[in-house]
Amino acid sequence: MNEQDAAPDGLSELEMLPGGARSALEAVLMVIDEPATSEELAAGLNVTVAVVEDLLHDLQREYSGYTVKAPEVDAVGFADASTAPRGFELRNVAGGWRIYSRSDFADIVGRFVLEGQTTRLTQAALETLAVIAYRQPVSRARVSAIRGVNVDSVVRTLTQRGLIEDSGNDPESGAVLYRTTSYFLERMGIGSVAELPQLSPHLPGLEGIDEHYDASRM
Amino acid sequence: MNEQDAAPDGLSELEMLPGGARSALEAVLMVIDEPATSEELAAGLNVTVAVVEDLLHDLQREYSGYTVKAPEVDAVGFADASTAPRGFELRNVAGGWRIYSRSDFADIVGRFVLEGQTTRLTQAALETLAVIAYRQPVSRARVSAIRGVNVDSVVRTLTQRGLIEDSGNDPESGAVLYRTTSYFLERMGIGSVAELPQLSPHLPGLEGIDEHYDASRM
């Protein structure tokens, strides 16, 4: 894929980092939300697909508690990982890799998730939902500009609640665009977003507000 | 710490699971999307806060590559963690615990996590943020007086970035007071504003202002 000089697998560069290629891969896997394919991971790490797949399988086994002898072990060596399974697992779902909480702990995790959950949306979530409903499809950056606050976590909550969903990427900026779901329509008791009440009575003289926000966005 | 029978700390139940309490905690850490406090984690795992904090510190050290001898080690034991740091770390920020990718791998991780990437703050924004952080809750007027410039637009930017927020009105003047957010703490990687560096060492006389000035210039 990307020939280094002496290292056609691209490993040498990564081995200078603490923990080497294995840790670099872990770092990526730990923070990606969407599953990534071996090819994507290989490209990002600048190593061959074969190397990434070896590493992925090593990690997968290690997380599950098997003893792993990583190929790049050195004098210090990760002489070996624990033999007890970790609380997370690396899974290959539909061609993509992602770290999930281990299913053995589903009860505990489920309990934790439910703890402190409210059954109503916060005001911030409601307002964000309203903005998305009336401006869809819309990016988080734009919602954020309109609301005047960072909306990342609220958008995640709304997605989680099934009220909004990813509707593809903005052709220009590449940003994810959000739209409301059919579950949202159901909850609102309407058949389509076209049935949402007109905003105009509530928004005298706000024509051209779009441009204003776009201009001020960035 | 690990009373089996009476188990007032709640550990015994967890120890039956593969990997025990430590892995259960890891599993929970995998699903949180904002820092979780020791109390929340303890409640979710149904153990005492002391137990959870011990576990958290063990995990933290283990991820960083230190050899850990977990107290609750058993026959199988996680006989010991690797000595190479993992690709991720467990950190206590903004009053809660959360998993982060290790900064050594920022360049690689950055290729995958484009969204949420933050642009750098301008000097003006940084100075305003500093004043608000150390003087909170504080009105724009006061920040303005300290910085010697109008800070309205900068305050708006900082609010939009989610770094500061409205914290009510001054009882006397009625002016809006601003404070930093927990997102700010997260971004700074600290647990509370009390952990900000001391201001006093930076308050010497004006002598040697040349050096300071030049030094701080870039």
Add this chain to the structure above:
Amino acid sequence: MGPSLAPTTDAGSAVTAEAPDAGTSEGRKAGFEVRLANFTGPFDLLLGLISKHKLDITEVALATVTDEFIKYIRRLQELGEDWALDEASEFLVIAATLLDLKAARLLPAGEVEDAEDIALLEARDLLFARLLQYKAFKQIAGIMGETLEQEARRYPRQVALEGHFAALLPELVWRHTPEQFAELAAKALKPKDAAPAEVGLDHLHAPPVSVKEQAEIMGYRLKLGAPLSFQTLIADAETTLVVVARFLALLEMFRDRVVAFEQPGPLGELTVRWTGDDADWDSSSLNEEYEVGPDAGSGENSSE
């Protein structure tokens, strides 16, 4: 980051205000350059000036500083830079600060007797305190910037809840009718800061003072003919800000050649005399720079 102030070998030398994009190679360069990108406020600039003049504020020729600014701002305006207005308005703050500082420094040491002297000394202390404070925040801001940058190299795990956990979440309570929801949307979509059409004034502690307006007031009195002392001219000033504005106005009027000054010696009484031959003179001919002060609409209450 402050203005780039290259040390000058000759403290009183002529200064040049360079355009932001002018070749500003770092290092020893005679003169004084203000680079827009680095300019973050009057205290910043004042620190730079003090630094340049090795803290000896008595050597800061106010006129020189004024000229530096006026040139700089004109240059920006010529370039069509939008920032010029903001910076011009900040000039008043700097000028006032410098005046305070200079006045305090000019006092003969050990001769602090009357209340006015003490007030000036206090003003100096206050100014130094403010400068120190600003400098501390500036340094802290630098540290915070580095921390933020370092921290940005760590990415938090913030993944969406796995499907089977999301399914556990209790059904939402939803009580909004479409109309209520629309109302909410309208509220959320309303621009937060209505328009950049209005300049925020709530950061001002003191009531706004317009230099032009003060020029108008003094012009009216001086045109009556008799020379007046500066003390007399400021006798009715309610705040220090008005005094400063009047002083600045006099400088402007002097530039406009409508007043002349007489002062027997340092710290002697300053007498102001009307020399304009134009009886119709009014403050509208004054420099635009001052007009962008908090009270831009000057002429309205010009007749005291």
